[in-house]
Structure formats: C-alpha cells, structure tokens
Amino acid sequence: MPHGRAPWYHSGVSDSACIPSAAAAVPTAASSAAPATTGSPRHSALVRITHWITTLCFFALLVSGIEILISHPRFYWGETGNDLTTPLFKLPIPASRSLVPTGYGYTLPDQNGWSRYLHFQSAWLLVFTGLLYVAFSLLNGHLRNNLLPGKADLSWRAVSRSIASHLHFRRPIAAEAWSYNVLQRLSYLFVIFVLFPLVIWTGLAMSPAFVSAFPATVNVLGGQQSARTLHFFVSLALVLFLLIHVVMIFLAGFWTRMRAMITGRMITGRAGTPKEGA
C-alpha cells in the first residue's frame, strides 16, 4: 500500500459527496461494493474511437514535428529569422542541415520530406476527429455532463482539495473511475478548447498560401517566426499534458483505465471493494 492504508480509503458515500459531479453522474459508483461490470460503458464508443485516433495523430505529429524542427533548431520572434540573424533562443541539439551553426561537428540525415507529408496528413485527420468529437459532445451532453465542472466543484475548497489530493499522489477515489474530477475536467477542457485550437492556428499561420488569404492569422501573432515559436511552445504544453495524463493513468491503475478506454468496460468490484486491504 503506497500510503500505508487501503488504496480505496477515500471511497464511500461521505467522501464522494465532496465530489458532487462524480457522485451525481454515476450514483451507483459510490456504493462500489457490488463487484459487477455495469451495462453502460465507462466511455462511449465515440469517445474511445476519437481518443485513440487523436493519440495516433498526436504521436505522428510529434515525431514528424521533431524531425522538421531539427532541420533548424533555432527560434526567432517577429516576421523573419535565419542563420545570419540573432535567434531568440536555440535548442542545444545537432541539426539536419549543415549550414546551421549548432556547434556540433556532424549533420543529422534530412527527414523533412516524409515528415512534412506525415505532419499535414495527421493534422487533417486530427482536425476531422476533433470536429467530430466536439460536435457529438455538444449534441449528446458529453461536454455538459462529463467535461464542464459542476458549480460546487468550482468552489475554492473543492478545487484546492483536488489539487492537494493530486499533489499527494493519492490514488483516486472509486467514484473517479466513473467520472472525471474537477482538475481533470479543467485540464481536458483546456487541451480541447485552448491548446488544440492554438496549435492549429499557429500551424496555419506558418503557411504562406493560407496567410495570403487570411493575413490576420499571422499578423496578430506578431509575424511568421513568432507563429513558429508559439507553435513550438504550444506543442510543448501538449507534450506536458500527455506526460501528466500518462502518469495519472498509472497512478489510477493502468489496466483498469486502459480497459475502460479500449473496451469501454469497467470492473467496479475489483479494486472498488472498500474492505479490500483494510
């Protein structure tokens, strides 16, 4: 036991009541004594499918993005920048082009051809998947019920309790297996409605053809090189989210969470029995 007490110490009606949305969303989850798989899936088929397509696209975008980046690992602010101008900052890595002054005595192989193809193809798939997800989430109540935090959840006390619980690496309460906690909701909303739109916007702002039709997309960012630099930082934020997301999955129980996101099924009894380990 990581904390010298039962992992599901927090489960039970009184504790779940501190997380109203969790308790409200799936009332049966709080009384998790019944070791049974329930009929309705933890995640709808749409959520599961869009989640894994997004995962696939994100990895393709990340790998191809890194490949494109190492052809010029220098960043600038404003409209222009090149090997002859002073960078805002540079990454201490070798480059795949010989003229970039990296300080390394060798040049990495050029992978930009397939990387650019893959980057844009994955971006298209991700955009369509994202639109599908958002459209259905608006229509079927997923956004309202599962992502928007309840009023009570947004109280300072509830949020600080959730933050403290995360900082102590406490394993989530049983009800959280059935519903997102307030920090989860806020971070998912931030990723879906802030980071992804920003990364698409800053990406498009680098396209000379796109900005010829919509110059404001790059002008308000301060220039094409600013857009590139911002694209890098938003991507970093997405990678940070991914890392925390994966760590949380491991803390919460890797196989139960993976099974829930792959098959939709959730076995509430296995770890949910309050008596276990007590």
Add this chain to the structure above:
Amino acid sequence: MSESSKREPSTRNLSSRNLSRRKLITTGLAATASVAGLGVATRLAQKYGLIPPDHGGFYGLGETLTYASQRLLTRHSLAREFSRSQISERPFPNELEPPTDEFKRLQAGGFADWRLSISGLVARPASLSMDQLKSYPSHSQITMIQCEEGWSYIAEWIGVPLSQVLQAVEVLPQARYVVYFSIEPDWWESVDMADALHPQTFLTYGMNGGELPVGHGGPLRLRVPRQVGYKNVKFITHLTVTDSLKKFGKGVGGASPEGGYAWYAGI
C-alpha cells in the same frame, strides 16, 4: 423500456433481426451514397484541378486535402507584402552545389548570353535573352521567402510577372502546368496555372534595388511567394507549358517530389 424487456424471447429475436436488417439496409445505402459521393467529388476535383500529381500513395489523401482546400481558398489571394523598412538586412542565401562549367562560362560573360527558352503548349515558342526579359515592364514586390526548414527573410524582388511572358507566347487553352528548369542538373519544379498566372509569380532578375546575386538565384530565379523556398528554383533557363506532368521525370512534377517532398508547397 420495461415493456420491451418483458417481451418473449422469440419476439425479441425477431425484433433484433428486424433491427439488424434495417441496420444492414441503412449501412448499405450509406456505403453506396459514400462511394457515389466520393466518385462525384473525385470527378469534380479533377475538373477543377484540385488533385496534385503526388495524390497516390500513403500521404496522397492528406496532400490532396491540403492542395484542394488551399486552391479553393487562395486561388486569387496575394502573398503578404511588406514595407521597405521590413526588408531583411541579412538575407540567407542557403547552400548551393558547386556551379557547372556551363554556369561558370555564362557568369564569366556577365550573364549576357543567358537565355530563357519557352516551349510546350504555347502558340509561339521563344528563347529570350536577359535584355529581352528586362524589356518587359519591370515589377517589384517586397515579400518573404521561407524555407521549409523554418528560416526566412524578406526582400524586394524585381522582375517580370511570369503571366506577362506567358501571355506574349500565347498559352494554349489545354495548359495545366508550367514546368521550369534550372541550368544546374536535376533541379526542376512545376506549378499549376493558378500559380503560373498569379500576379506575384515573377521571373526575378533583381533584388533589393540591384542585380539578383548568384547566391539568391541570379541571374534568373522563379519566385513563387505563396509556396515555400524549394519551389523558387534558381538559375532558370527553360520552362515548358504542359497539360500533364506524367511526361517529366517520374511523373510527379519536380525534383523535390522525386526526392520525397510534396509537390504543392503552399504550407
């Protein structure tokens, strides 16, 4: 709900069979409609020139979506132009292969003998000297050139819009692409007529008030400011107008696509 759960097993089987038949018909209709829709979309896309030459293969779908959507959105839009004060003080000329003997010979003569030949689907094929090119009204634009690697600079580019030269040689109606070749071996690219006739597509011979330096493609470079650097081929000596890219090299329309890069580089 409770009503249906009380049904006899046989009734339930029947209803589920009905449901599956209905599902089957719906799915079949949807599939037929999708295939038909895709067919119509492909025909329309072909008709309006929305399919790039590198539409085959694993990345073909993404590439076609990029090209088609950007063509629909940007057919007549102008690349951003900048003020004189935004011209980069230190434009980066990028790496060049050692010049061929032919290039060195022409360079020794101050490029006085440099010629641009125009062939293919034109009424009057031509071979123009630099002086003849410069006799067309000269135009200038202050635009950015950005490399697919990520770096960029802004310069004033001086030259003659390709559309004016194409007008003079009279492009035939079946023309779909202009293929352009560098004097350097294996350096050639192509653009569709939307980019070839675009007012900012220049046969460029001057930069920032002077001659176009050799490092930047002098004496003659094709500037396609709505596409990234590699479409802006340096040392142009020949261009040909065609209705199909299949006749050139491996049929994907340029040295970059043959080297694994996208033919359309508006992004």
